[in-house]
Amino acid sequence: MAETLKDTPLKAVQLEGLVVLKIIKHCSQAFPTTATGFLVGMDKAANLEITNSFPFPTVDVPATDGHHDNNAASNLAAAAPRAKANTTYQDEMIKKLREVNVDANNTGWYTSANLGNFVNLNMIENQYFYQKELNERTVAIVHDVSRSSQGSLSLRAFRLSPAFMNAYKEGKFTTESLQKSNLRYQDILLELPLQIHNSHLLTSFLHSLPNPVPTQEAQASQPPTLASLSQTPNPLAPNFNSLNLSIDPFLTQTTDLLLDSIETHHTELNNHQYYQRQLAREQAKITAWQQKRKSENASRALAKQSPLPEDEWQRLFKLPQEPGRLETLLNSRQVEQYARQVDGFAAGVSGKMFAVRGNLLPGAGEG
Amino acid sequence: MIGNKRAKKEGAPMKCQDTHILRDEKDTFSRQTVGAYFSCHLNTSQAMVEADSFLHLARPLGPALPGSQPTTAPLNVIIQPQAIFSILDHSLRRNTDSNTDNERVIGTLLGVRSEDGQEVEIRNCFAVGHTETAEQVEVDMDYQKQMLQFHLKANPKEVLVGWYATSAELNTFSALIQNFYGGQGDGTWPHPAVHLTVTTDAGKEIETRTYISAPVGVTADRAADSAAFTPVPHEIRYGEAEKSGLELIAGAKDDKDRTASVPTDIEALERQIEEVLGMLERVSKYVEAVIEEETPPSSALGQFLLNALALAPKVDPEDIERDFNNHIQDVLVVSYLANTIRTQIDLSNRLATAALTLGAGDGLGGGQTNGTGTEGRERGQRGGRGQRGGGGDRGDRGADRG
Numbered sequence: 001m002a003e004t005l006k007d008t009p010l011k012a013v014q015l016e017g018l019v020v021l022k023i024i025k026h027c028s029q030a031f032p033t034t035a036t037g038f039l040v041g042m043d044k045a046a047n048l049e050i051t052n053s054f055p056f057p058t059v060d061v062p063a064t065d066g067h068h069d070n071n072a073a074s075n076l077a078a079a080a081p082r083a084k085a086n087t088t089y090q091d092e093m094i095k096k097l098r099e100v101n102v103d104a105n106n107t108g109w110y111t112s113a114n115l116g117n118f119v120n121l122n123m124i125e126n127q128y129f130y131q132k133e134l135n136e137r138t139v140a141i142v143h144d145v146s147r148s149s150q151g152s153l154s155l156r157a158f159r160l161s162p163a164f165m166n167a168y169k170e171g172k173f174t175t176e177s178l179q180k181s182n183l184r185y186q187d188i189l190l191e192l193p194l195q196i197h198n199s200h201l202l203t204s205f206l207h208s209l210p211n212p213v214p215t216q217e218a219q220a221s222q223p224p225t226l227a228s229l230s231q232t233p234n235p236l237a238p239n240f241n242s243l244n245l246s247i248d249p250f251l252t253q254t255t256d257l258l259l260d261s262i263e264t265h266h267t268e269l270n271n272h273q274y275y276q277r278q279l280a281r282e283q284a285k286i287t288a289w290q291q292k293r294k295s296e297n298a299s300r301a302l303a304k305q306s307p308l309p310e311d312e313w314q315r316l317f318k319l320p321q322e323p324g325r326l327e328t329l330l331n332s333r334q335v336e337q338y339a340r341q342v343d344g345f346a347a348g349v350s351g352k353m354f355a356v357r358g359n360l361l362p363g364a365g366e367g
Numbered sequence: 368m369i370g371n372k373r374a375k376k377e378g379a380p381m382k383c384q385d386t387h388i389l390r391d392e393k394d395t396f397s398r399q400t401v402g403a404y405f406s407c408h409l410n411t412s413q414a415m416v417e418a419d420s421f422l423h424l425a426r427p428l429g430p431a432l433p434g435s436q437p438t439t440a441p442l443n444v445i446i447q448p449q450a451i452f453s454i455l456d457h458s459l460r461r462n463t464d465s466n467t468d469n470e471r472v473i474g475t476l477l478g479v480r481s482e483d484g485q486e487v488e489i490r491n492c493f494a495v496g497h498t499e500t501a502e503q504v505e506v507d508m509d510y511q512k513q514m515l516q517f518h519l520k521a522n523p524k525e526v527l528v529g530w531y532a533t534s535a536e537l538n539t540f541s542a543l544i545q546n547f548y549g550g551q552g553d554g555t556w557p558h559p560a561v562h563l564t565v566t567t568d569a570g571k572e573i574e575t576r577t578y579i580s581a582p583v584g585v586t587a588d589r590a591a592d593s594a595a596f597t598p599v600p601h602e603i604r605y606g607e608a609e610k611s612g613l614e615l616i617a618g619a620k621d622d623k624d625r626t627a628s629v630p631t632d633i634e635a636l637e638r639q640i641e642e643v644l645g646m647l648e649r650v651s652k653y654v655e656a657v658i659e660e661e662t663p664p665s666s667a668l669g670q671f672l673l674n675a676l677a678l679a680p681k682v683d684p685e686d687i688e689r690d691f692n693n694h695i696q697d698v699l700v701v702s703y704l705a706n707t708i709r710t711q712i713d714l715s716n717r718l719a720t721a722a723l724t725l726g727a728g729d730g731l732g733g734g735q736t737n738g739t740g741t742e743g744r745e746r747g748q749r750g751g752r753g754q755r756g757g758g759g760d761r762g763d764r765g766a767d768r769g
Contacts, residue, residue, distance in 0.1 A: 014626070016456070017452055017616040017619075018449065018452040018453055018455075018456050020612050020615070020616060021448060021449035021452055021609060021612055021613070021616070022449055022453075024608055024609050024612040025447070025449055025490070025608070025609065028606070028608035028609075037521075051456070052456070054517075054521065055521040055522065056521060057517075057520035057521045058520070058521060058522075058523060089517070089520070092513075092517065093517055096510065096513065096514055096517070099496055099507075099510060100457065100460065100493075100494035100495070100496055101460040101461070101462065102460060102494075145608070148608065148611050148612070149607065149608065149611075152611060152615075152629075152630050152631070152632055152634075152635030153611040153612050153614075153615050153629060154629075155629050156629075175719060175720055178720050179720050184716070185713075185716060193628065194628065194629050195626045195627065195628050195629075196615055196616060196618075196619055196626060196627045196628070196629065197619070197624075197625055197626045198616060198619050198620065198625045198626075199455065199456065199459055199625070200459075200625070201455040201456075201458060201459055201567060201573070202452060202455050202456075202616075203619075203620050203625055204572075204573060205451065205455060205573045206616070206617050206620040207620060208572050208573050209617075243636070243639055243640070243643070247694050247697065247698060248697070251697055251698065251701050254701065254705070255701055255704075258704070258705060258708060261708075262708060265712060265715070269715070272719070325719070328716065328719070329716070331712075332712045332713065332716050335705075335708055335709050335712050336709055336712075336713075338705055338709075339705040339706050339708065339709035342701055342702045342705040342706075343702060343705075343706070344631065344632045344633065345632065345698075345702075346698050346699065346701070346702035347632070347633055348632045348633050348636050349698055350695060350698060350699070351633075351636065352636070353691060353694060353695055353698075356691075357687060357688075357691045360680075360682060360684075360687050361684050361687055361688070
């Protein structure tokens with residue numbers, strides 16, 4: 001049990017360039033199925049350095065063809081980090097990596113996401129498993145494939161907060177326990193700042209690639225034909241995906257996801273109301289029984305008989321179990337995630353739209 | 368053997384003859400690779416390595432199955448950047464024991480082969496431990512086999528395509544290892560094994576080269592430790608998905624700490640707008656210089672710029688106005704709704720936990736006070752509903768202001 005939390009909490013995550021590429025490759029290859037993998041590295045005081053990664057074995061979904069089992073595969077892959085079979089794989093792999101001098105310490109796992117839909121029970125369970133069983137100082141890296149294809153790379157590092165760890169250990173998410181621990185959905189995940197780091201060799205390699213801005217000498221030489229211009233290879237040419245003005249796909253997808261979340265919320269709420277009605281009914285029954293017993297006892301006292309026990313109701317009636325509120329909490333966190341995402345998107349896109357209008361209709365912007 | 372095969376091939380159309388001689392210390396047998404032809408190698412826009420025109424050499428013939436037609440088609444190698452990154456990382460992590468002469472490290476390359484076998488894409492690689500002394504080389508074969516299996520579990524589509532080393536030198540040991548990787552059974556046979564060298568000498572440019580090989584040697588003994596390496600063209604290519612990642616990584620190259628942080632959407636947008644502004648400035652400077660007759664004009668560049676200008680769409684102002692209004696409304700409504708939902712859910716959460724504090728002071732198993740407890744809870748519930756409506760309104764107003 002992870003009672004002994006280390007003194008210095010992790011403050012930042014440093015990702016090696018290699019790991020970034022490995023995660024991107026794995027996640028985009030597996031898209032739209034969820035991809036998960038393992039991270040190795042070492043932790044230096046409050047800084048977690050992730051220096052390598054490897055994907056988890058793909059799970060053989062029973063060979064029904066087509067995309068129908070996409071969901072099954074997704075679920076299996078999402079559960080992979082805590083699957084028993086993978087623990088051995090992971091141990092073996094770490095052993096092998098240690099032989100070639102890779103920092104073979106467990107530092108967490110990564111998963112792919114689609115438009116920020118990563119806050120779910122699977123992720124929580126995985127991260128709980130990692131933080132509790134394997135190593136307290138582990139992170140979950142989330143790579144959002146769809147958002148990365150829209151422009152800037154989306155990579156985020158998360159941990160479960162100690163408060164949530166405690167609550168999850170007890171496995172109780174009743175209203176009462178939530179009141180006591182004062183746990184709110186905002187406190188489930190802690191996001192850590194993420195940095196990309198390159199080795200010296202890699203820096204030197206990047207410098208050996210042609211620069212996007214041509215040098216003076218290169219400018220002096222004239223391109224012979226039009227065709228040669230469009231062919232010039234330029235690997236580090238800036239990527240203008242961020243300037244792309246595609247609004248509708250993002251909006252429709254986000255609203256779909258939001259609607260799903262509302263539905264989940266609604267179901268949970270109904271469950272809860274059902275429970276409360278059930279509870280009220282049971283309690284009404286208990287009161288009725290108690291009153292009956294009381295009057296019975298009163299009449300028995302008059303008849304000089306020994307009173308019947310008054311706490312028998314505990315055996316006769318059973319109060320319903322309160323449904324856990326974990327799902328609601330996670331769902332709320334998820335909605336928050338969507339809302340923030342839309343905010344960010346709206347900020348960027350409205351700027352872009354005004355720019356476009358200003359460009360196409362000079363002078364209209366003032367009106 | 369070789370002579371025979373060559374004689375057979377001589378009938379094929381050939382434009383030139385090129386001789387590649389590789390001499391290793393033990394084997395003074397010099398080999399000729401004939402049957403080469405020129406082919407202009409075009410770069411795609413994504414290629415990272417400058418590869419102008421390339422000499423395509425016919426693939427040297429390996430031991431062919433009797434009856435099967437040996438292929439002599441050219442081979443093209445595509446390397447994904449993550450493989451290179453991995454190799455560089457491995458090179459940094461080599462053993463620095465003084466007793467062994469481990470200047471280079473080796474590892475296995477994994478990837479996919481196109482159906483006709485003419486294109487090999489190196490997608491992945493892993494390090495294999497080896498020790499090399501002046502007399503002998505030891506490669507951890509068990510390790511390589513197990514790692515290969517592990518990798519195949521995670522990437523069933525990728526196959527063994529060859530091996531890499533971090534020195535440009537090709538020696539007897541290279542040939543030995545190459546023959547192992549290209550061999551039957553565990554090797555890549557009947558396809559040729561690709562050998563990739565990446566130089567990682569300090570203070571020098573990083574150079575990548577790819578080779579395939581043909582067996583040579585008159586006796587079996589000789590053949591085991593010699594090979595004719597033929598350079599094959601290669602390019603480093605990456606997909607759309609890796610572009611943003613690579614850009615970010617490249618963003619750290621001029622930084623002193625060699626670090627970069629992941630930008631937010633709006634920061635990325637800002638950076639790109641700045642970049643576009645910089646490009647516009649560069650172009651207008653150039654155009655001005657041409658007008659001032661300081662720089663020689665180029666018709667190709669002019670044409671290119673004209674084409675780019677012609678891309679500006681011609682749309683009715685009303686259309687723009689309409690589209691603009693529609694879209695901005697969409698964006699704002701979704702953003703507003705999302706935030707309203709967030710507020711609602713937040714409130715609902717708070718009320719769910721707050722409702723109990725209003726009533727049922729002493730919990731569920733109280734027994735005696737059950738009646739009042741229920742009433743209290745019901746009141747809380749009702750109050751909660753009322754408050755929620757109010758809260759929603761408040762949230763709406765808040766969003767309106769925002």
